[in-house]
Amino acid sequence: MENASGNAVKMDQCIDRIFREVLENISSDNLMNSQTRNCLKMCPFSLLMMKIEKIVRIRVVPQFWSKFNNSINKDSKEGFQDFTDSVDELYENSKKFISVIDRLKESISCVHQNCEFKSDQLIKHVRHYIQGTILSQIPLQHTIIIEQFYKTAFNVFCNIEALQQPCDFPTNNELIICEGCKQEKKNCRCQVIVNIFHKTNEKLIDLGLLERLSGSVLTSLIHIRIKNYVFSVSCNSFNQSQIGNLEHWLDTVVMNWLVRIYTGGSSKMAGLPDKFRNAISTFKQKLSYFLYETYTRVRIQQLFNIILIFPDSQPALDDLRVCLKKNDLRKYLISNLQFNVKTRLLHPGVSTPDILTTYISAIKALRQLDPTCTLLEIITDPVKLYLRGREDTVRCVVSGLLNESNANNLANEIMRNKPINQDLSSSNDTAQKDSNNSTQTKKENWENWQPDLIDSENEFDLKPDLKSDLKSSLFGIYSKITPCKAEPNSAVISKNENSDLISMLVNVYGSQDLFVNEYRSLLADRLLSQLDFQTEKEYRQLQLLKERFGEQQLLSCEVMIKDLCDSQNINNNIHNDQTYMSHFKAFDTSALILSAQFWPPFKEDWKLELPAVVQQQLQKYVLAFESFKANRSICWKTHIGNVNLEIETQDRKLTLNVSPIHATIIIHFQDKNEWSLDQLSEVMHVPTTVLRRKIGYWVSQSLLIETSNDVFVLVDKLDPDNSKQFTDLTQNILEDDEDIDSAMASVSDQREEELQIFWSYIVGMLTNLDSMPLERIHQMLKMFASQGTGAVECSLAELRQFLDNKVKDHQLLYSSGLYKLPKS
Amino acid sequence: MKVTIKSWRGVATWRWVANDDNCGICRMPFDAACPDCKIPGDDCPLVWGQCSHCFHIHCIMKWLNSQQTSLLCPMCRQEWKFKE
DSSP states (O other): OHHHHHHHHHHHHHHHHHHHHHHHHHHHTTTSOHHHHHHGGGHHHHHHHHHHHHHIIIIIHHHHHHHHHTOTTOOHHHHHHHHHHHHHHHHHHHHHHHHHHHHHHHHHHHHOTTOOOOHHHHHHHHHHHHHHHHHHTOOTTHHHHHHHHHHHHHHHHHHHHHHHOTTTSOOOTTOSBOTTTSSBGGGOOHHHHHHHHHHHHHHHHHHTOHHHHHHHHHHHHHHHHHHHHHHHHHTTOOSSOOHHHHHHHIIIIIHHHHHHHHHTSOOOSTTSOHHHHHHHHHHHHHHHHHHHHHHHHHHHHTHHHHHHTGGGGHHHHHHHHHHHHHSOOHHHHHHHHHHHIIIIISSTTSOHHHHHHHHHHHHHHHHHHOTTOHHHHHHHHHHHHHHHHOTTHHHHHHHHHHOTTOTTOHHHHHHHSOOOOOOOSOHHHHHHHHHHHHHHHHHHTGGGOOOOOOOOGGGGGGOTTTGGGHHHHHHOTTOOOSOGGGSTTHHHHHHHHHTOHHHHHHGGGSOSHHHHHHHHHHHHHHHHHOSSOOOHHHHHHHHHHHHHHOTGGGHHHHHHHHHHHHHHHHHHHHHHOHHHHHSOOSSEEEEEEEOGGGSOOBOOSSOOOOOHHHHHHHHHHHHHHHHHSTTEEEEEEEEEEEEEEEEEOSSOEEEEEEOHHHHHHHHHHHHOSEEEHHHHHHHHTOOHHHHHHHHHHHHHTTSEEEEETTEEEEOOSOOTTTHHHHHHHHHHHHHHHHHHOOSBOOHHHHHHHHHHHHHHHHHHHHHHHSEEEHHHHHHHIIIIITOSTTOOOOOHHHHHHHHHHHHHTTSSEEETTEEEOOOO | OEEEEEEEEEEEEEEEOOSOSBOTTTOSBTTSOOTTOSSOGGGSOEEEBTTSOEEEHHHHHHHHHHOSSSOBOTTTOSBOOBOO
16 A cells, blocks of 8 residues: 555656756747747647657556456455556556646646647547556456356345345344345445445546456356356246246346446436447347347256147246347257267167157157257157167057056147058058148248258267168158158158157157058957957047058957957857856857957967866867858867966865866876976976976966976965965066966067078079178069069068077078078 | 056958958959959858859859859869759
């Protein structure tokens, strides 16, 4: 402080000296003639200016900056003080220069009465000079102190604002430290700081340095503030729209502060000159853009979570949609969401139903963000590709469709949506019709046409197998995985297609055949596991699916359901048949009589040999059927069915519903107390591995016990102590196991059987050409084997798997990328 | 221990008792329906000729209706007569 006042005294003396020197110069010119005098009219002022400029350059400005230079280690309080002092000093100095000019003007006007002296101009000049010199000598670290100054002030200001709105920001009154100035409350300096702050700003405005010196610092401070506020507001709450709140906050808190800086304390804009008003309003526009951008970024980062809880996060999604229109963050959204989807969704740790649920939410949510669905396609394509690689996808989709209690509501979806693809009899016809339709729609809305978004350069990268599937995508319109931009009409087509959630799911595989097959398998399982002949629910579902996929595709499913009804009739008829009823009847028999051609293939690796008594009874049923339906016979699938048993041991009586194989096992134990697994396997014609698994059920019921390795003994009397809880424990596990067990051959097994027709071609090829790479084999097969109608299509990946299986079975050799036949 | 079977609900597949698997006219399995039908079995029955060849009834009727002069079995070219 002493130093500063010393400086001030020095400066005063200095200015006085200049003034005197100049005056002397002028007086010595007195005797000159008028011409010279005219020439020199401006001379004293130029002289003065030169002197002043020199002082500004050498003394004032370096002094101003001197405090900024060694500011790195100072805390914010000191910084605040330093900045205030520097600005004060500069302001005082500039005032002194102006007063000197005024004094000179007075002195001269005493000597030369008619002197036209424009002191305004000079003052302006001095100001500009000071501004220019200050900016030209800016030290490197000048922002540190300025930042500290504004930060301190801003903290105080925000704290005051916060205190005024106690409901929004509940403050902790027990704090000893004042939030604003970081001082103890009793000697809070907030008000002092505010006063100093406003004064300093006023001085800066007067000097014309406010924007130059503190503009960038101010902006970055406000940006940080906006960021913090946006984060705090939008953190993990998706169920409220925040745009209004944010705008209000910007309008009140931030703008208020900004106005105060410009006005030097008052919060009213009215008194301001136009220049500042314009500055403020541009500033506001910039800040508002920044606010939106920050908010959009935050929401984009949260987008994956928003999708996960979609219907609840509707407000957040609406916000995002509004925001996306205001800025250009679409690319960021795509890359961010793709990354999130890849790292959080598409890995083996996520179960397929979860992926599907997310996929469905993503479809719904992204469709809201972007009605043209381009965004949707780009984001969900990797998901589709991934789902295609999962074995249980179709099963999950189908069970989702059939299961009304399912969380993802697919069952409701199918009832709500109108079918879009109707006649499938000839794919060529349909393709043509489709393109006709789309041209028509295009003509209708050409005025509303909007260009597709082009931010999808990587679209082609997503479909590496596109070319290999070209044929199938040309002829099967359902495999519409061709990129949007490839065909002129495709925008319209994809819009139609995407509007239907179910088709999007079905199209995960690019074709609906697989989907229909899986549905058939699931339906078969359901029908076979049903104890009654109730088919109304299945029939209703089938009708809905038929509207979507067409009659032809689902014909076999209809026959399956009809088989059930027919079986019931046949059973009733046979039970009314006198000859059948008059025979001795060991037990009630009924049958599900299936049209084998229309059901999916059954797993039949082994044929269960039933106990003799059962066989006799079933044979009687066959005879009754043959007499009822002339020229027809039935063939029992012995391992499927449902048997109601009553088991009486010495101390228990059980009534159980079991499968035929379980029944057969326990019936065998009725005749003989002890069986080894091998013996039993021989009698029942069932592999020991299967048998062991099935016996587990009876062990869990405490009816059998494994005494030594692979030998089971009947437990006729229960040991009362410890067996009960054991029973409860194991039963659940085993019943789960039963559920999974399907009577049908799995889809992949069926597929492999289809591919078997290629095997002879492949063997022929390799015999003639010795060894071939995978691609070549694929090409050849495409050329020769899969021509004509009804040909089996086979993708490269499928072929690879097929060939690898053959390698595993030693039917092929594989080395350095070439397949070869083993030398026999 | 005594095991009593209360009821047995089995699963069976039905088939036509014929001397061939496929219909000689439409080449579809007998157990499936002819190309014009959707539902097999009662709705699309088989008929036997006296020559012991059998076909889907719809297939042979179509064949017989298309014949101008005499009605012959498409397999053995004998005169077609329905087996009673």
